[in-house]
Amino acid sequence: DVKVTQSSRYLVKRTGEKVFLECVQDMDHENMFWYRQDPGLGLRLIYFSYDVKMKEKGDIPEGYSVSREKKERFSLILESASTNQTSMYLCASSLSVKDNQPQHFGDGTRLSIL
Amino acid sequence: AQKITQTQPGMFVQEKEAVTLDCTYDTSDQSYGLFWYKQPSSGEMIFLIYQGSYDEQNATEGRYSLNFQKARKSANLVISASQLGDSAMYFCAMREGLGDYKLSFGAGTTVTVRA
Numbered sequence: 323d324v325k326v327t328q329s330s331r332y333l334v335k336r337t338g339e340k341v342f343l344e345c346v347q348d349m350d351h352e353n354m355f356w357y358r359q360d361p362g363l364g365l366r367l368i369y370f371s372y373d374v375k376m377k378e379k380g381d382i383p384e385g386y387s388v389s390r391e392k393k394e395r396f397s398l399i400l401e402s403a404s405t406n407q408t409s410m411y412l413c414a415s416s417l418s419v420k421d422n423q424p425q426h427f428g429d430g431t432r433l434s435i436l
Numbered sequence: 437a438q439k440i441t442q443t444q445p446g447m448f449v450q451e452k453e454a455v456t457l458d459c460t461y462d463t464s465d466q467s468y469g470l471f472w473y474k475q476p477s478s479g480e481m482i483f484l485i486y487q488g489s490y491d492e493q494n495a496t497e498g499r500y501s502l503n504f505q506k507a508r509k510s511a512n513l514v515i516s517a518s519q520l521g522d523s524a525m526y527f528c529a530m531r532e533g534l535g536d537y538k539l540s541f542g543a544g545t546t547v548t549v550r551a
Contacts, residue, residue, distance in 0.1 A: 331479075353537045355538070355539075363543060364440075364442075364542050364543040364544050365527065365529075365539075367538060367540075372537075380538070414481070421467075421469055421488070421531065422486050422488055424483035424486060425537075425539060426483070427473075427480060427481035429478070430479040430480070
């Protein structure tokens with residue numbers, strides 16, 4: 323069965339800390355994505371990756387970076403956490419073979435920056 | 437400009453009745469795909485149904501169907517025979533172009549099913 327695993331369901335960090343959010347998929351998917359979800363705004367794409375070591379900016383990349391050293395793992399990094407990065411973060415993956423392939427999501431990480 | 441618009445922030449529906457969730461989209465591409473996802477209070481996003489821009493028939497998956505009106509650029513989700521477990525937030529999303537796997541999401545609609 324399809325599985326996307328995010329390392330933490332809840333995380334509390336302090337302003338200025340470097341924060342790592344980890345995501346692992348076991349489906350051999352080429353594409354991986356990081357979104358943040360805020361009330362009234364839906365999901366907004368932060369970064370995505372089409373292949374190992376490849377990354378592209380999404381709609382709101384400022385203050386974030388990503389790393390994809392292995393196909394199954396996609397990490398989101400908050401270089402210096404700020405309170406406006408308190409949000410729900412969702413990781414997703416998908417196949418590249420067909421356009422109708424849905425993205426499969428992890429359970430999300432609720433991140434609070436104090 | 438907003439690519440996906442969901443105008444209903446919240447809706448109530450009686451158990452066993454049908455409910456329609458509105459979604460309009462904006463794209464200049466001829467090839468695109470539309471997806472609906474369900475997000476229960478637990479947080480996971482569950483894929484429900486897909487409609488491709490060249491699909492001639494409206495998509496159906498069990499109790500879910502998609503009312504696709506291409507000229508109006510709308511892709512409304514219909515849930516028939518609502519169940520208490522259908523209470524969740526529902527998101528409409530669009531993929532534009534060929535070979536581009538990014539999705540643009542709407543703001544979501546919260547559905548509450550009443551017994």
